[in-house]
């Protein structure tokens with residue numbers, strides 16, 4: 001992270017605040033998004049010690065050094081356990097690779113077994129070639145579009161593991177119109193938000209019970225998107241099939257990721273002001289992955305070409321998640337939103353505790369009414 005990141009975030013903050021005050025936040029969102037495009041193009045020029053891989057290596061090495069130092073001081077360190085959802089491709093793949101390199105036993109929580117086994121093989125081969133000690137990998141099936149599948153995952157995880165140090169809620173899709181999950185919930189909201197809501201809540205007990213290893217606190221990271229700035233908190237987008245409009249459902253699901261992270265953080269603090277679990281959310285950047293493969297927008301050749309030209313690679317796209325997962329700089333930071341490895345103000349609506357609570361109730365009701 002450097003001057004480019006600081007400048008982009010400062011510019012974005014000022015523009016968003018000015019246009020929010022002028023009551024035209026959409027204009028602010030459009031102008032600030034253009035700063036991200038400029039950032040992306042300039043950041044493609046980074047190489048050597050400034051490259052995304054070099055920065056990932058720094059996060060991993062710093063993390064390992066801290067643990068080794070502690071190991072010399074006290075007792076043997078336990079093997080830390082992490083879960084990364086959607087670890088078989090894109091940003092999740094690069095994130096999981098860094099988490100394994102940092103020494104975690106990493107559960108790849110994915111729905112496609114063969115793609116995940118391939119991803120695990122490729123990560124293990126690459127890291128073994130590099131020669132330093134690494135963690136281990138495990139595939140566990142998880143379909144976030146099915147509450148039953150999420151509950152099975154939680155039960156299986158709890159039967160196999162007695163600690164969870166890191167949960168990365170990364171999986172997501174930007175889908176075509178009018179489809180629903182296996183439970184009949186609008187597919188973006190159902191997968192990106194409801195699935196992760198059920199997963200995270202199911203894993204809270206094991207996280208709370210996770211013994212302190214003397215260095216790290218348990219962390220939860222939600223991968224949201226800058227698309228949330230444009231989101232309307234309108235529940236009819238979920239409940240009324242006639243209201244499902246284009247990108248609006250994706251935007252709402254990404255707003256929900258931030259609100260869910262903030263509400264969880266608030267609940268932890270309310271339960272115990274000294275609680276150790278942190279929860280944060282982030283935008284990974286405009287990243288060249290297959291996230292929009294179901295999107296009608298991406299069928300437009302011009303838009304698709306534009307997307308590929310201005311997008312950063314998945315390694316650069318994984319940097320903010322990796323920082324929130326590993327860096328000691330954020331070990332006591334909770335309920336915050338990040339872009340380009342730096343904290344930033346999310347949209348005004350995502351900072352309103354009343355909407356967090358409302359979303360929580362709405363989600364719980366939705367789960368009950370759609371239980372299969």
Ligand SMILES: NC(=O)c1ccc[n+]([C@@H]2O[C@H](COP(=O)([O-])OP(=O)(O)OC[C@H]3O[C@@H](n4cnc5c(N)ncnc54)[C@H](OP(=O)(O)O)[C@@H]3O)[C@@H](O)[C@H]2O)c1
Nearest residue numbers: 086089090091143144145170171172225286287289290291
């Ligand atoms: N790429 C961007 O420009 C961008 C921008 C902002 C935010 N994001 C966010 O970044 C995250 C990662 O996306 P990406 O860009 O890396 O895209 P990606 O390469 O398509 O990865 C998405 C992952 O989510 C998984 N997934 C989708 N539906 C699932 C379900 N029902 N159950 C379990 N896993 C499921 C996919 O599994 P399958 O392979 O089985 O489909 C895949 O592993 C998403 O949350 C996305 O919203 C991306």
